[in-house]
Amino acid sequence: MSVHHHLDAASLMRYAAGDLDPAFAIVVASHLAMCDECREAVRLAEAIGGACLTDVPEAALSEGSFTRLSRMIDTETDDGAVKTVAGVKDADRVDGEVPLPLRSLIGESLDEVPWRLVVPGVHRHRIEMADSQSSLFLLKIGSGRKMPEHGHGGTEMTLILRGSYSDTFGRFSRGDVADLDEHVEHQPVVDSDDPCICLVATEEPTRFKGVVSRLMQPLVGI
Template sequence: MTVHHHLDDASIMRYASGDFDEAFAIVVASHIAMCDDCRAAVRAAEAMGGAVMEAADSSPLEADAFDRLSRMLDMEPEEPLLTPGPTAGKVPLPLSRLIGGDLDQVPWRTIVPGMQRHRIDIASSTSSLYMLKIAPGRKMPEHGHGGTEMTLILEGSYSDVFGQFAAGDIADLDEHVEHQPFVDSDIDCICLVATERPTRFKGMVSRILQPLIGI
């Protein structure tokens, strides 16, 4: 699998330090199970964080610490951070523990024609975690985000102003981003999404329908 869209550096550091709530941690863990580059980056960040903690009580942080971290982020991991397991082709292990290993068995709920959703309840999380299944040729309404949003592609693909996102790619977005994803694959695009706040739709009709859509 070739992954073209990765986590940004801040998200890697947050995940390595355990700063994400569970909804986002599940999306990140699922992505790094599919992405060698981000798995290596998380491993390097965890190693650097451990070294900093060990040195904190005895000496100040060295001036070149962050330069060394940047170099470590380019290193290959010695062994996988997460064992993908037999279902990792379409359902990465961190997600398969919640939904099983078969995307066809997900209890989808149709919210509008061509779009289905499955909510994943995480009692300990203040963010929302859900899956979307969008039919080929469908275009999402143009929208922004009320906070951080991460979307991991599990199957199919979509395109927006940032390019094409296919299986394994992650869209790591903040509240300043507005886009309109279009499903350009000939199969359904299935995504895992974590959001801090509800989506901000731009069109009047989309805003009226938002309680029905529920994202």
């Protein structure tokens, strides 16, 4: 798979350090399953972090630390959270349309997702994430559709799973990820024959520029 748009270095470092919100960690893990370059960058970051830990002075643990850690591991293992957001190994690389880190949340087929129509030509499927302060959802945008010009209230990551779109930053197709912050404004246009299906994590609601788009935002929920 040829990936042209990659994750920001800061996002890769935060993922390697386990410092990302769970919604964003799902997008990163899904991209890693599709991108050799970013997967290798995470491995390097993890190796650097491990080397730094060897130089940290030893410190005494508080009473009951091991018990609390064991309880956390047991809880996460039971609900599958660790499997979902853990670092992607070679065996986890995508062998279908849905990356492995995403399958436990939506299944193995994008065509079987229970989409909800939000406006003509645009469907959404919200993904519930426990312990996440951000929103995670799938968007399906019809061929030739142009999204309203908009910015972002915070960080937003968009991973393309099917189809493609173009904006001021270039053309984004399967495996590409847009790692954007609150300073970015753009207007994606779907330029593929098939609808463009994206996995999106966002800290804050989208900031639409047009009056009509702003009025409709509470109904659209994006």
